[in-house]
Amino acid sequence: MHPDAGRTRAVDPEPRVEAAEGAQEPATRASAGARPATIYDVATMAGVSHQTVSRYLKGYEGIRPETRERVVQALDALDYRPNLTARTLTTGRSHRIGALTHELDQFGPSRIVQGAAAAAREAGYLLDIVTLDMSDARAIAKALSLVRQHDLAGILAFSSTDEMTRAFEAADFKVPVYLGTEEDDAFSDRSELTSVGIPALVGHLAELGHRRVLHVAGPSRWAAARNRARAFEVAVDAHGMRSTGVIHGDWSARSGHEAIAGLPGERLDFTAVVAANDQMALGVMLALAERGLRVPEDVSVTGVDDIPEAAYFSPPLTTLSVDFVEQGRVAFQQLLGRVVGTPPPDAVALPSHLVVRRSTAAAARSLK
Amino acid sequence: MHPDAGRTRAVDPEPRVEAAEGAQEPATRASAGARPATIYDVATMAGVSHQTVSRYLKGYEGIRPETRERVVQALDALDYRPNLTARTLTTGRSHRIGALTHELDQFGPSRIVQGAAAAAREAGYLLDIVTLDMSDARAIAKALSLVRQHDLAGILAFSSTDEMTRAFEAADFKVPVYLGTEEDDAFSDRSELTSVGIPALVGHLAELGHRRVLHVAGPSRWAAARNRARAFEVAVDAHGMRSTGVIHGDWSARSGHEAIAGLPGERLDFTAVVAANDQMALGVMLALAERGLRVPEDVSVTGVDDIPEAAYFSPPLTTLSVDFVEQGRVAFQQLLGRVVGTPPPDAVALPSHLVVRRSTAAAARSLK
């Protein structure tokens, strides 16, 4: 009859006392420093079996109101919190999502992670972050093996490189995986590349009368970089402009600077530079200044991301504002849908909009 | 005699077959898509009890070489990986560390997290990140309760505000907590404030002949901001200079801009501005330019952090380089020491060094 029969529990001798008094001083009930209450403690206090408690917690309806009431009271009096580890062990499903990312110090990825983490928390999940060198296949393999041991409910992989994508395809996870790479492959399905917003950017330059444009792209290993570069080429063609070249940087301001600084004089034959992110745009602007070209009088410069600092560059940067936090949030929700088996919400196009600042102006410089 | 006696396992009927063949084709052993092997599977295959396997895994020495060999072979043949969830349930110690942080998109915090995550991974731990609004007591409480359920081995809290510190003191965690707030309170113990490096920065300005300096500080809720402000005041005094004021921003470039833009004309009575981070310095520089003051000819400007972009500001920023990644790494190791009970390595002073760029120059402007 005793619901704890068959399970001896080597806990503190008199939890009953505290429990019995619980009803009298509910205000201090959660104060005790003792170990957290389990469903067995709750069951004992309510005078039911642990299974009844478990049923209540799962939302089972067929519990007599009077029994239910006792359970609720005990739950409350003992300040019960489910032990997620135990739950994971039996169900095989955890409440943790792995977030694989490199370069957490970069604006986009870090904002995405932030959005995903916030969404995760709202859903009762925690984000396990695994930073790794996305270009090192061995490091990736090691990280994936670690991840596997940790019983994750699913995996989010952001800002992925080709190595990353390949490693994932080979990994054969038993849990859902969401590879977030901007618009990435969805990209190829669309005739219009509105998702990236690059067309808007290029269109803006076209309106200002620019005809010759240079693109400073990200590393070609990154899907995001390739997509932006492709969108650039397409948009330039669409507006009857000419691309005077694509130089690949590594997302850093330094690489943007080098892209321009290393250019032979005869190749400074453009009136606008479209950088694939704001940091590279910053480097580009400094390098242009060092070569005696004024922004925007001689050359217009644009970025992508709209990092908070972009508005305070000298001059403030015309760029594409991208809602990374929302992107991370959506990514998590997509993944969660797959994790719990409900159809995920429709994938929405990455929202981005043009922010015009002082780094772009009408093309005035005559070339050659 | 059968080591599995008493435990019926409702798994696939013939794992033995695969196991028996394991020795013949070890190359493909890990290929099977079946569920991961447990110590019971290993024990069966090796013909020992699960406890012997467990002992081997824990590094127990007293196992006969011949027995040990069988275990090793089975372990390898089945590609055994321990189930961390089960281990956590019994031992009560997980291999996950919670990282509480706000503003993951800010350079310092995100780098710190990156360092901590890397160090964690090397030690076989995973970092669970919880982003939260550090100034909202209720949000903090909610996050802490979530954290509690997730069986974390310890908690790292970075970039903390006063609310945060208070919430932690009240929370009474059962696991070790490391509150990383730069040099924070250790600060008050030291007569020399070398840890922050602010003195070096101020000294640099003093050498350039500056006598009147403005400080644009971080939000006063942040310990880091207060420390930097205090270090500034002390250093200014030490060099016989004068502080013309301390304006509190919120770490953003926007707030740096506002600090200067909002200043009445008669308060532009300084020849140098020390901003508490690089972003605010950026805003300061733009605002100065808008008020007709050239950097560095009229006013010198310095930052703190040495974000990668700082070298490409216009002009490139003189700042304090801080090794945040190392800081995160150290924080994790300190915490890990407490988690496993070994004395943590000595806390080292936060390394930082002055990086002189073009935003500082000799004081030339004559004031009034």
Place this chain on the structure above:
DNA sequence: GCACCTCTTGTTACCGGTAACATTCTACGC
């Protein structure tokens, strides 16, 4: 030659949940 000790190895219980099956209780029909 037998008691005894040590070295190895095996057995059982337990962590805190969930799942499947078993049992008791209640209400209803005849």
Place this chain on the structure above:
DNA sequence: GCGTAGAATGTTACCGGTAACAAGAGGTGC
């Protein structure tokens, strides 16, 4: 008034490890 279906609740097993104790094997002392 009793058999029985269905609702409510209890019991047992299990997830995959670890811990404590138990037991078998081999060697030593007298």
